[in-house]
Amino acid sequence: MQQWIRFYFQLPVLIRLLSIALVTMLFFGMAIHLIEPKNFPTFFDGIWWAFVTGATVGYGDYVPISLGGRIVAILLIFTGGGLITFYMVTLSSATVKHEQALSKGKVRFKGESHIVLLGWNERTRQLIDMMRKDNIEDKIVLIDETMNQLYQELSNVHFVKGDPTSEDTLEKANVCEARMAVVTANPSKKEQQSDQAVIHQLVALKGHHPNLFIIAEVLTERQKINAERAGANTVIRSNDFMSSLFYHELYRKDPLQPFQLFLNLLTARQFHEEKVSASLAGVAMINVLEHYLAQGSQVIGVKTGDTISFNIDTYTTLTEEDYLVLFTPFSE
Template sequence: MINFTVRLYDRIPVLIRLLFIIALILFTFAFMLHYLEPETFPTYFEAFWWAIVTSTTVGYGDFTPTTTIGRLAAMILILFGIGFVLFFVTNLASATVNEKRRWQKGTLSSSFHDHYIIVNWNERSRQFIEQIQRAYPTRSVILIDDTLSDSPFYNSNSLQFIKGNPSFQETLKQANIRKARALVITAGLEETEQSADAQSILTLLTAKHYCDDIYIAVELLTSEQLPNARHAGADEIIASNIISSLLMTESLEQQGIAETITLLLDVEASPFLRSIPCPDEWVGNTFKEVSRQVYEDSKLLLGISKDGQTTLNPEGSTVIHEDDSIFMLDSSR
């Protein structure tokens, strides 16, 4: 029993132990003074008040012991109580500074919930975080990166940096991935595009193995890795090089298309592109019927996605099913 109590005591944080010792000292001396000098300290609360102001060196002087034994008790409280209080305050300040340093260095585990996790620090991830903050200011974001030495975020309670290899489970655990809303894997600054994609696939496999129900979007630079990303369980694949090349090709013949696509994807623009689960009232209706309904609400139906296959502007007779995802332009907020 004694060994169990010792082990339990050792597991308690130092600050909690100090606080417990200080409280025990204050309650003990308050009881002693109330018992020894009931005329000076008629209530236990007044004795406890005196013990607090004495041990914290405030010393208002509204209550003072008058007997010799009472003053001896006060001397002991001053010698031991003040030492414990100062030690507690010093450790509290040290713990605060240490936690701030760990947060800056990326070694502090996150307590975020329903947050986004983005892997690798680059220009795309920086812009992604800025857009999230503008469009969804209440959402928290965690950045995982192994190249930074300090956090790129300053004075923000909704942004946190985790330093570590994203393909390690311990790093993902530190980012509280099981409570996260989604994970975005951007291509790292590797020597070649192939090695960057290989690292992204490895991170994807680790994340899906550790938390198989999290939604993951992964950026790939080469087309060869697209089948591997699908087999690894990627929910969304962003082939950034392919998208860029398509935009550059079409912009030569159709001027302004790149700006139009960018505008459609900008959540701060109006109208903006949305993907939503099929509402119950649309199930069983045709694409043409639903298009007429939503047009009255300043919405424009663009297409349907089912089982990973997207059909833009399907035939008007196409029936919408419960498991379909709907793409639309929405002017409302």
């Protein structure tokens, strides 16, 4: 008996309340059927009357006439009506609490094949905006310990508040079932501290999910090798990238703005690597260029072994061992 009592109190509150309400309605339905079998000819008629009365709807299609039946009705009104009302209030309260817990990052993510973003900043915000703009439906789990609440209404983003190096946080984000992770540098910290934080997060992610594909951002060149050793599959050095754009912007000789041009290109097109097909092997490069232009793609480089050349000679020919670096529309 004690085991059943312990099991009952281990159930969620809503399940316990619902079970009590059902048992109460069944009890009163059976009682009224036994007391007034003429007015309530079947057990189901009694249950129907109990639910209608307990919910304070009161259709009046079944009415107790005898003294015993009316006493049962009074007891039902005192117990059942308050019980069902309390259940509905509790259900509403639980729904509101769950919504608040979701926005505050306290609810565990139960999906799989999702993308984990570590750190809420302008870069992750823009990344999410671009994915929404292109109607990419990947589920995103955002881990951040600085925010108290995710204020934006993002249906595909699940927020988890906590330290991204903590095992509990990674379990709450269900990282073991994730497809990919992006670790961004913290712009509020010094460069060295930010890179060290990124490396710690990489170690935690790989320790939790050894096969997880991770893209990491570092700010200094000397930490690139450490990020790779920590398990990053792709390392982006944002400072080097921005410095190159600043250089081109400072010393440009044409009215064309390199930064805006590059931004527009990356927004509309993507890099793609493709092995040279047998039909294009031995063909002059000028014909290869025309072949891909007809498909809406541009050849920007040739990869031979580990060497990539962006100086394209239109009269050279390719082999089946070569790879083409293409710039293709994002829709492909």
